[in-house]
Amino acid sequence: xxxxxxxxxxxxxxxxxxxxxxxxxxxxxxxxxxxxxxxxxxxxxxxxxxxxxxxxxxxxxxxxxxxxxxxxxxxxxxxxxxxxxxxxxxxxxxxxxxxxxxxxxxxxxxxxxxxxxxxxxxxxxxxxxxxxxxxxxxxxxxxxxxxxxxxxxxxxxxxxxxxxxxxxxxxxxxxxxxxxxxxxxxxxxxxxxxxxxxxxxxxxxxxxxxxxxxxxxxxxxxxxxxxxxxxxxxxxxxxxxxxxxxxxxxx
Amino acid sequence: xxxxxxxxxxxxxxxxxxxxxxxxxxxxxxxxxxxxxxxxxxxxxxxxxxxxxxxxxxxxxxxxxxxxxxxxxxxxxxxxxxxxxxxxxxxxxxxxxxxxxxxxxxxxxxxxxxxxxxxxxxxxxxxxxxxxxxxxxxxxxxxxxxxxxxxxxxxxxxxxxxxxxxxxxxxxxxxxxxxxxxxxxxxxxxxxxxxxxxxxxxxxxxxxxxxxxxxxxxxxxxxxxxxxxxxxxxxxxxxxxxxxxxxxxxxxxxxxxx
Numbered sequence: 153x154x155x156x157x158x159x160x161x162x163x164x165x166x167x168x169x170x171x172x173x174x175x176x177x178x179x180x181x182x183x184x185x186x187x188x189x190x191x192x193x194x195x196x197x198x199x200x201x202x203x204x205x206x207x208x209x210x211x212x213x214x215x216x217x218x219x220x221x222x223x224x225x226x227x228x229x230x231x232x233x234x235x236x237x238x239x240x241x242x243x244x245x246x247x248x249x250x251x252x253x254x255x256x257x258x259x260x261x262x263x264x265x266x267x268x269x270x271x272x273x274x275x276x277x278x279x280x281x282x283x284x285x286x287x288x289x290x291x292x293x294x295x296x297x298x299x300x301x302x303x304x305x306x307x308x309x310x311x312x313x314x315x316x317x318x319x320x321x322x323x324x325x326x327x328x329x330x331x332x333x334x335x336x337x338x339x340x341x342x343x344x345x346x347x348x349x350x351x352x353x354x355x356x357x358x359x360x361x362x363x364x365x366x367x368x369x370x371x372x373x374x375x376x377x378x379x380x381x382x383x384x385x386x387x388x389x390x391x392x393x394x395x396x397x398x399x400x401x402x403x
Numbered sequence: 404x405x406x407x408x409x410x411x412x413x414x415x416x417x418x419x420x421x422x423x424x425x426x427x428x429x430x431x432x433x434x435x436x437x438x439x440x441x442x443x444x445x446x447x448x449x450x451x452x453x454x455x456x457x458x459x460x461x462x463x464x465x466x467x468x469x470x471x472x473x474x475x476x477x478x479x480x481x482x483x484x485x486x487x488x489x490x491x492x493x494x495x496x497x498x499x500x501x502x503x504x505x506x507x508x509x510x511x512x513x514x515x516x517x518x519x520x521x522x523x524x525x526x527x528x529x530x531x532x533x534x535x536x537x538x539x540x541x542x543x544x545x546x547x548x549x550x551x552x553x554x555x556x557x558x559x560x561x562x563x564x565x566x567x568x569x570x571x572x573x574x575x576x577x578x579x580x581x582x583x584x585x586x587x588x589x590x591x592x593x594x595x596x597x598x599x600x601x602x603x604x605x606x607x608x609x610x611x612x613x614x615x616x617x618x619x620x621x622x623x624x625x626x627x628x629x630x631x632x633x634x635x636x637x638x639x640x641x642x643x644x645x646x647x648x649x650x651x652x653x654x655x656x657x658x659x660x661x
Contacts, residue, residue, distance in 0.1 A: 201548055203544055203547065203548065232552060232553060233552065236547070236550050236551065236552050237550065239547060239548055239549070239550045240549065240550025241550075242548070243548070244544075244545075244548035246541060246544070246545065248539075248541055250539070250541040250542060250544065250545035251545075252542065252545070252546075252560055252564075253564065254563050254564055263549070263559065264549035264550060264551065267551070267555055267559060268549065268550045268551055268555070309545075312549070313548075313549070316549060316550060
């Protein structure tokens with residue numbers, strides 16, 4: 153079990169954004185989360201690597217509670233060092249790429265292996281070049297993010313996350329900020345990855361869901377409304393709210 | 404009718420003759436070194452105060468807030484005499500002269516520079532904080548998601564980007580700093596203005612001598628303005644933003660003056 157969420161609740165002030173979210177993600181699963189904006193899907197994803205705090209419940213990643221330890225039935229927030237160590241095992245790809253603008257593509261990729269894992273320079277450079285080649289950007293190693301297109305930036309961002317050899321990859325609307333003609337190149341990279349790493353993807357890319365995912369969750373108003381296989385959920389949704397939502401994004 | 408003494412005026416303006424006077428020679432050296440030192444320490448204090456102000460740990464915030472409140476809310480001149488005479492008379496710290504590599508740094512210079520640095524830190528804190536807050540929060544999130552600690556992310560990701568925002572106002576602060584060192588005269592620190600002040604005490608030619616002193620300050624700030632334009636132009640290259648020209652810079656009023 154790579155991720156196990158148990159009755160996770162979260163409030164933003166008076167707003168109850170996650171309501172009793174429970175979920176299990178096994179090794180090599182590719183789980184898609186869809187749902188209207190404000191449904192809590194991105195917030196849940198951000199809780200999985202503790203970029204957001206939760207108010208109750210617990211999320212285990214690789215068997216360890218993330219961000220907290222349990223003492224006498226209460227959640228105590230972990231020390232920063234422990235949280236950082238856990239995050240190093242979880243890759244995250246953001247909607248707006250968040251590449252480091254003062255570093256080249258290769259420098260972006262080798263930064264964490266070099267400074268967090270403290271691996272030797274020749275090894276991280278060799279790894280970084282291999283990853284750049286893998287996302288089809290071998291010749292862009294010396295380019296700064298501002299010199300790359302959105303699709304290229306997102307591919308570098310994926311390579312940067314992969315450089316830490318994570319056991320879990322989180323994708324937070326990875327194609328939403330892209331021009332339509334660049335979406336394909338990013339999805340192609342993600343499809344290839346789907347065979348070898350566990351993924352949770354917040355996205356409405358139905359084609360990707362059918363081709364690469366083995367489970368789709370529909371979230372609305374902070375709850376998981378439906379959880380099934382992509383074909384089942386898209387072709388035979390069980391819940392009324394799922395049907396309504398699908399009819400909106402399909403037309 | 405006042406008789407303008409051209410001989411005195413030229414003698415204390417032309418570096419070849421003016422710098423023969425040890426008070427002015429050492430004063431000029433002291434003004435330049437103290438400005439650089441006070442500014443450097445001020446930046447470090449400002450960085451510490453900015454991080455303190457943004458800390459999750461409340462006592463750090465209180466200390467930073469108190470520091471900024473006190474040193475921005477009281478006159479630098481008062482801070483200087485309080486530090487030098489106040490600590491001296493209570494024997495908390497006497498500022499003994501320091502002798503290194505054949506140079507004597509007198510207590511007043513130490514106290515004056517320290518006061519300038521502490522005062523500057525309170526102003527730099529806001530500049531540094533604004534610089535850090537100008538950086539997209541997504542940068543810190545990306546760094547954290549790669550397993551970086553807060554400190555590592557600050558050092559490698561946030562501060563190098565914030566530096567570009569901080570450097571233009573920092574240059575203006577340094578411009579002010581070179582002029583503000585003249586306040587050290589009040590505690591008899593032997594800087595440039597003190598040198599001219601002493602010479603005037605002997606010759607009583609205030610118009611000629613203080614005009615000469617003005618030219619030396621102008622020379623320093625003008626040279627710095629050129630250096631600053633160069634630095635900002637090299638930063639602007641990648642940002643595609645044009646820094647103001649040296650001409651614009653010299654003849655516009657500084658918004659950061661305090």
